[in-house]
Amino acid sequence: MEKDTRQAHATRYWKANLRIVAVLLLIWFAVSFGAGILLREWLDQFRLGGFGLGFWFAQQGSIYVFVVLIFVYVYLMNRLDAKYRFDG
Amino acid sequence: MDVQTWTYLLVALSFALYIGIAIWSRASSTKDFYVAGGGVSPLANGMATAADWMSAASFISLAGIIAFAGYDGSVYLMGWTGGYVLLALLLAPYLRKFGRFTVPDFIGERYYSKTARIVAVMCALLVSFTYVAGQMRGVGVVFSRFLEVDINTGVIIGMVIVLFYAVLGGMKGITYTQVAQYCVLIFAFMVPAIFISIQMTGNPVPQVGMGSVLSDGSGTYLLDKLDGLSTELGFAAYTDGTKSLTDIFCITLALMVGTAGLPHVIVRFFTVRRVRDARKSAGLALLFIAILYTTAPAVSVFAKTNLLKTVSDRPYDEMPAWFKNWEKTGLLVFEDKNADGRVQYVAGESNELVVDRDIMVLANPEIAALPAWVIALVAAGGLAAALSTAAGLLLVISSSISHDLIKNVFRPDITEKQELWLARGAATVAVVIAGYFGINPPDFVAAVVALAFGLAAASFFPAILLGIFYKRMNSKGAVSGMVVGISLMLFYMLKFKFGIFDGGKEAVDALEGQWWFGVSPEGFGSLAMVANFATALLVNAFTAPPPQDVQDLVENIRTPEGAPPAGGH
Numbered sequence: 001m002e003k004d005t006r007q008a009h010a011t012r013y014w015k016a017n018l019r020i021v022a023v024l025l026l027i028w029f030a031v032s033f034g035a036g037i038l039l040r041e042w043l044d045q046f047r048l049g050g051f052g053l054g055f056w057f058a059q060q061g062s063i064y065v066f067v068v069l070i071f072v073y074v075y076l077m078n079r080l081d082a083k084y085r086f087d088g
Numbered sequence: 089m090d091v092q093t094w095t096y097l098l099v100a101l102s103f104a105l106y107i108g109i110a111i112w113s114r115a116s117s118t119k120d121f122y123v124a125g126g127g128v129s130p131l132a133n134g135m136a137t138a139a140d141w142m143s144a145a146s147f148i149s150l151a152g153i154i155a156f157a158g159y160d161g162s163v164y165l166m167g168w169t170g171g172y173v174l175l176a177l178l179l180a181p182y183l184r185k186f187g188r189f190t191v192p193d194f195i196g197e198r199y200y201s202k203t204a205r206i207v208a209v210m211c212a213l214l215v216s217f218t219y220v221a222g223q224m225r226g227v228g229v230v231f232s233r234f235l236e237v238d239i240n241t242g243v244i245i246g247m248v249i250v251l252f253y254a255v256l257g258g259m260k261g262i263t264y265t266q267v268a269q270y271c272v273l274i275f276a277f278m279v280p281a282i283f284i285s286i287q288m289t290g291n292p293v294p295q296v297g298m299g300s301v302l303s304d305g306s307g308t309y310l311l312d313k314l315d316g317l318s319t320e321l322g323f324a325a326y327t328d329g330t331k332s333l334t335d336i337f338c339i340t341l342a343l344m345v346g347t348a349g350l351p352h353v354i355v356r357f358f359t360v361r362r363v364r365d366a367r368k369s370a371g372l373a374l375l376f377i378a379i380l381y382t383t384a385p386a387v388s389v390f391a392k393t394n395l396l397k398t399v400s401d402r403p404y405d406e407m408p409a410w411f412k413n414w415e416k417t418g419l420l421v422f423e424d425k426n427a428d429g430r431v432q433y434v435a436g437e438s439n440e441l442v443v444d445r446d447i448m449v450l451a452n453p454e455i456a457a458l459p460a461w462v463i464a465l466v467a468a469g470g471l472a473a474a475l476s477t478a479a480g481l482l483l484v485i486s487s488s489i490s491h492d493l494i495k496n497v498f499r500p501d502i503t504e505k506q507e508l509w510l511a512r513g514a515a516t517v518a519v520v521i522a523g524y525f526g527i528n529p530p531d532f533v534a535a536v537v538a539l540a541f542g543l544a545a546a547s548f549f550p551a552i553l554l555g556i557f558y559k560r561m562n563s564k565g566a567v568s569g570m571v572v573g574i575s576l577m578l579f580y581m582l583k584f585k586f587g588i589f590d591g592g593k594e595a596v597d598a599l600e601g602q603w604w605f606g607v608s609p610e611g612f613g614s615l616a617m618v619a620n621f622a623t624a625l626l627v628n629a630f631t632a633p634p635p636q637d638v639q640d641l642v643e644n645i646r647t648p649e650g651a652p653p654a655g656g657h
Contacts, residue, residue, distance in 0.1 A: 007643075014646050021177045028173045032166045032344075037336050040159075044327070049299035050309030055327045058162035059154075059385040060295060063169045063378050070176045070371035077181075077648075078364060086649040087364070 013084040020076050024069050032062040094464035095234045102272050102468045103249060106475070109268060110253030110261045118508050121258030122189040122487050128263055128359040134372025136266035137356045139273065139476035141168075141377060143219075144226025146384075147273060147473035151452075152445030155388035155395075158318075159329035163339040167541075169374060169381050170340070171347025174549075176370035179348060180357040182556045184366035185645045189358065190484075191351040191548065192492040198555040199563040200638055202497055207570055209492045211547040212351045215540045216481045216488075217521070219352075223478035224526025227471060233417060233450065234467035243526040246475065251519045254479045254486075255512050259359060262479045269472035274379060276469025280453045280462050281383050284390045287456055294386035314389055317396045322435035326392070331608075338611030346541025346613055349548035352480040355487075363648035391448040394455050399431045399441060407431070410454035419444035478522065486515035539581050542613025546573035550620040559642045561624070564631045569624030577616040585609040 035043060040054030048056050081087040089097075115121040128136070146168075154161030186194055191212060196205030224243050231242025253261045278294075285297035289310060302310050315325040324330050331339075347353065356373075357366045398408065404422065414420040421442040422431060433441040450470075453463045490511035495502060502510070547570045554561040554569075582588040584603060587595035607615060633639075 010643065010647050017646075024177060025173070028170065032170050032340065033337060036162060036166055037333065037340065049296075050301070050311040051299040052327055055159060055162075055311075056299070058159065059165055060298075060382055062166050063382050066169050066173050067371070067375050067378050069173055070367075070374055073177055074364075074367045074371050077367060081364065081648055084647075086647050 009084065013080065013086065016080055016084075017077070020073065020080070024073055027065065028069055031057060031065045036062045089460060091234075091460045091463050092236075094461045095467045098461075098464045098468040099235070099471060102268075102472060105268055106249065106253060106265045109264045110257045113257050113260045113264045115256070115258035115260045115508070118189075118491075118504050118511065120260045121508055121511050122358075122483075122491065123355070124258075124260040124263045124359045126359060127361050130360055130365045130369035130372060132263065132267050133356060133360050133365075133369040135270040135376055136263045137353065137369065137373035138376035139266040139270035139472070140356060140480040141353055141373070141477070142273065142380060142473055143477035144223055144230075144470060144474035146380065147277060147470050148226065148230075148446050148449050150381075150449075151384040151387040151391065152448035154385050155392040155448045156445055157329070158324065158326040160331045160336065161385070161388065162329075163331075163336055163343060165381055165385060167340045167343025168347055169378060171344040172370060172374040172377070174344060174348040175353065175357075176367060176374070179354065179552055179556070180366045180370050181363045181648065182645045183354060183552070184357050184360065185363050185648055186641075187358070189355075189491055190487050191354050191552075192488060193496075194555070195548075195551055195566075196492070196496065198638065198641065199551075199566045200635065201563045201567065204551075204563055204567050204570075205492060205496065207567060208548070208551075209488045211543065211570070211574060212484055212488050212492075215350065215544050216352060216484045217525075218540050220478050220481040220485070220518070220522040221525035223474045223481070224522050226474040227478070228526055229446075230467055230470040230474065234464070240527045243523055246471075246478070246526075247519050247523040250475055250478050250482065251516060254482050254519070255515045258511065258515075259355075259483055262476075262483055263359060265479070266476045269476040270376060272472040273469045273476075274376070276465040276472070277380055278383060279465060280456070280458055281387050281390075283458050283462065284394075284452065284456045285386065288390055288393070294383045294390075298386035298389050310389060310393065314393045314396075317393065317400070321396070321400065321433065326389070332606055334606050335608050335611050338607045338614040342545050342611050342613030342617070343541050345545040345549045345617055346543075349544035349552070350541075351488075351544075351548070352477075352484045355484060356480075387452065388448065391452050391455065394452075395443065395448075396433070398455065400433050401430055403430050405429065408455075410451055413454070414447055414451055419447050482515050482518050482522070485518040486511050489514040539577075539585065539609060539613075542577050542581070542610065542616065543574060545613035546577040546616035546620055550617055550624060554621075554624060556642070556645065559639050560628070560633050562628050562631055562634045565624040565626075565628030568627045569620040572623040573616045573620030576619050577613060580604075580612045580616070581609050584612075 035054065036058035040058060043054035044052030046053040119125055150164060153164065183194060188194060192205050192208035195208035224246060227246030228239040228243040231237050231245065232239040253265050281294045282292050285294040286292050288303060289297040289300040290303040291297040291300050298310065300310060302308050302313060311327060315327055318326050360366050360369055404424065411420065423440050425438060425440050431441055432438060450466060453466060490507055494510055495507050550573065551566045551570050554566060584599055587593055587599065590599060
């Protein structure tokens with residue numbers, strides 16, 4: 001930390017931030033464009049109560065995951081801010 | 089009490105509440121007017137964003153659209169919620185750290201150019217005006233159906249109410265009325281949905297009821313029943329779509345990216361105190377939106393099943409009272425083509441019944457024979473949804489004119505007090521213009537509202553994203569990207585939605601075969617966005633990097649510490 005310049009510190013924070021965003025967006029893509037659209041017909045062979053699984057992802061599941069994703073992001077970023085002391 | 093009395097009572101009570109809040113939260117500075125003073129709590133901002141976002145279209149039309157589109161309707165569900173993930177992860181925190189009043193503020197400063205700012209203002213005005221006209225129309229329609237006043241009188245009443253709290257309170261008044269409006273609209277949407285879910289499946293949670301077994305003792309799943317009824321009548325199975333995979337993909341993407349690029353949603357994140365509050369309120373906003381957006385597809389299934397069971401091949405004389413009531417409004421049209429006195433509701437030429445999709449929410453409580461106060465609640469909810477969105481859009485229009493154009497481009501020497509009065513004046517003019525379009529709707533309003541997302545996707549989103557994540561992005565690249573993106577989108581819209589180059593609206597259907605890559609005008613925003621990115625990066629590669637102070641600005645917005653109060657220069 002002591003040798004660290006302010007700029008290098010900020011750059012490392014930024015890279016950690018990008019990693020978090022990349023992973024969460026991958027999940028975002030997988031549940032909506034993946035399960036809800038591209039794999040929908042294949043997934044519909046599995047049932048969740050009255051729903052075909054693909055149809056459920058398209059009209060229900062993807063939305064639940066979206067909400068959870070943002071709150072996970074909030075949690076991870078607050079932790080990252082604290083670690084890099086950007087939470088002042 | 090009858091429905092009429094209940095409706096007057098609930099609408100009057102909710103209006104009195106909005107006006108009371110407006111008087112309590114008057115704006116005394118431009119900062120109050122543009123960003124509600126910058127100290128809104130994440131919870132209040134989340135509710136306000138949700139009300140801002142959910143318009144008359146979400147409240148009245150969404151469930152109906154899905155009821156008739158089945159699986160294809162998923163594009164709206166995923167598109168209009170998934171955009172918030174992009175907004176929360178890619179835009180909101182950084183724009184909050186940047187800390188100014190408007191979206192053109194960011195574009196203008198990040199790209200150190202008046203041209204960029206003016207292009208951004210034009211895009212913001214184009215998107216917001218088409219949107220707001222649809223809201224005023226929605227207000228008029230609710231008034232006319234439930235209170236039996238003339239549509240135009242309804243629009244004027246709506247104008248006066250919005251004028252009162254938007255002009256007096258600016259963003260501050262709008263924020264706290266939107267919090268109240270969210271509560272009204274979500275209550276009004278959920279109560280009938282829960283009632284009907286219990287009636288049809290015995291499960292009080294509509295999201296679960298939708299996938300449950302019917303409570304009529306048949307042991308059949310509701311969705312299977314609906315699929316069966318639909319195919320029997322010659323329609324596509326409800327859980328199967330008719331659109332191509334490519335088109336579904338592109339429309340969903342365009343709606344998501346467009347959502348993240350809509351200026352009236354973005355500015356809401358300027359009103360919270362810290363960067364972490366911006367992140368949290370994006371999550372809360374989506375949570376509040378998701379409550380309605382996961383219920384809507386359930387309402388669609390309930391309503392569609394009820395409709396098919398009630399009308400299909402039944403004698404016209406035995407139709408229930410609601411059928412006759414809605415026939416009077418012209419939203420339900422029956423024509424006995426084969427003169428057998430029965431209602432044939434089928435796919436193709438011999439269909440005898442035309443059902444307007446808006447009925448699905450508005451008449452739903454009547455179809456399910458719910459109590460009078462529930463029916464009245466739907467009217468108050470629809471008005472709350474339309475008014476809250478209209479107010480948010482009017483603020484974008486007024487700040488674009490008073491702040492971005494007059495203060496920052498033409499007359500930088502005006503005082504804050506003058507700017508505040510200009511903002512109020514611009515809001516007044518905008519309400520009057522919106523009201524005019526509400527009374528005399530150009531027939532393209534409905535079509536253009538859906539395309540507004542394509543326009544936002546093709547213009548703002550790439551410019552803002554590159555501005556944050558690509559430090560070397562320069563002004564020439566960003567401006568050419570925006571111009572190419574929005575021109576392509578406008579061209580495609582005019583060609584394939586309005587048939588301008590091929591002899592007008594009648595030619596539109598014949599042009600479907602010529603769609604580029606099989607993508608509809610609604611989905612084209614995705615391709616226009618890609619064109620924007622490509623142009624921007626290409627031009628950027630051959631032109632000089634941005635000046636050092638702009639690169640420092642980008643470094644600065646990437647870390648959350650010490651975000652300046654919004655509007656601080």
